[in-house]
Amino acid sequence: MSIKNICCLGAGYVGGPTCSVIAWKCPDIKVTVVDLSVERIAQWNSEKLPIYEPLLDDVVKECRGKNLFFTNDIKTAILEADLIFISVNTPTKTFGNGKGRAADLKYVEGAARMIADIAQSDKIVVEKSTVPVRAAESIQNILYANNKPGVTYHILSNPEFLAEGTAINDLLYADRVLIGGENSGAIEQLCKIYEHWIPRKNILTTNTWSSELSKLAANAMLAQRVSSINSLSAVCEATGADVSEVARAVGLDSRIGSKFLQASIGFGGSCFQKDILNLVYICECLNLPEVAAYWQQVIDMNEYQKSRFTAKVVQALFNTVSGKNIALLGFAFKKNTGDTRESPAIYVAKTLLDEGATLNIYDPKVEESQIFKDLTHPSICESPEQVRKTVKVCEDAYSATKGTHAIVVCTEWDEFMVLDYKKIYDGMMKPAFIFDGRKILDHEKLLEYGFHVQTIGKQLRKPTPPPRMTNNHHV
Ligand code: ADP
Structure with a gap:
């Protein structure tokens, strides 16, 4: 047959x-x-x-x-x-x-x-x-x-x-x-x-068990790489090392390999977190608490990375985002998908909303209805009406950023790399801030335009101040 x-x-x-x-x-x-x-x-x-x-x-x-x-x-x-x-x-x-x-x-x-x-x-x-x-x-x-x-x-x-x-x-x-x-x-x-x-x-x-466990193991190990490089991104920010340089140097070791070493605001998606939590639960049921704790740490590090990044946004904006308008670029958990399950953008949006900000959100593939569904989910917010009042879903990156105090890049969509950031800068409140949660932008260029730029795993210099007036200008 x-x-x-x-x-x-x-x-x-x-x-x-x-x-x-x-x-x-x-x-x-x-x-x-x-x-x-x-x-x-x-x-x-x-x-x-x-x-x-x-x-x-x-x-x-x-x-x-x-x-x-x-x-x-x-x-x-x-x-x-x-x-x-x-x-x-x-x-x-x-x-x-x-x-x-x-x-x-x-x-x-x-x-x-x-x-x-x-x-x-x-x-x-x-x-x-x-x-x-x-x-x-x-x-x-x-x-x-x-x-x-x-x-x-x-x-x-x-x-x-x-x-x-x-x-x-x-x-x-x-x-x-x-x-x-x-x-x-x-x-x-x-x-x-x-x-x-x-x-x-x-x-x-x-055999059946090996096959099933291999699936969990593959996702757990991939997520572990992301959490490992993200943990090092915090060390880089504290020391002056650059996590991209570290990732490159480490990844060229053929025993380690270069994939999945991109630091970011954290992993999302329907599988990584779910599969690891499953693995942790299975280990506990099998009376293997040390193994359970080991894998739980991969999740904990991801939570830490998301909260660390969002705290940085608030801190840079003079410790208050209350009443400030912030643009979120990207809502999907990664590029080339419209899937938002466990997307770090949800966490970032929720925290900024809790802190009193209003948000303009743009994602090339996520529908407006999905964004509201995620942000008004009972586990995320207590007041759906409030979310509807304080969140605007925009048609493109330019309208999303216009008049805002800050931009937060949450998803690594290619189109965000080629936006006209000079034009965007000119349309924003000053000082204008940009937080690159995916390390995809040309930070040097942004600094030249006058942006205050922050990213993951790297300290950046302050923007060049506008040229000082000399006496000549006063005559
Ligand atoms: P995954 O990401 O694992 O593919 P989804 O949630 O995208 O999961 O899809 C699972 C689909 O399975 C849903 O569309 C759901 O309606 C469907 N489904 C659930 N139970 C049954 C069933 N007994 N028979 C057919 N379809 C089902």
């Missing part, structure tokens, strides 16, 4: 791009992506996809209606499928045991129960969500406990390593594909799908 029909439960950041690439690379396979949300599916079937990813539009346009389908008809999709991906959300629990840290597996469980209810024939069920160790076991337990005669399930773990903003490229040129499971026949079937475009030597097979 070879796989002819794939169903994917969950049309989100993982399921959508992954299945679009599978459909594109495997024209002989029918791929149906389903979701509980009618709105999400309608968006996938429209001109404006629900998520922004470079190249995603092209891939979807190429395949949609041919061998790639988006639908709410979950039942038919499950019945037809030989292989089912589960890529539903795994949010952090907001209640009960493990609150704030453990993953809430209710959607994974819901998906497994749907399969158990509907399936009439053998299925390979592939866990693809960012899920903590043991999710495959839960899926297996549910499916086996509800077994029907003549239906056999094989459960595999196939974690996704794509990064938002580069999802399509990451999928097309994956460093490795990881498949965990106990049944070699099922593993082989999934390998064959990936072999349409991934060389066999880059497809790794392991």
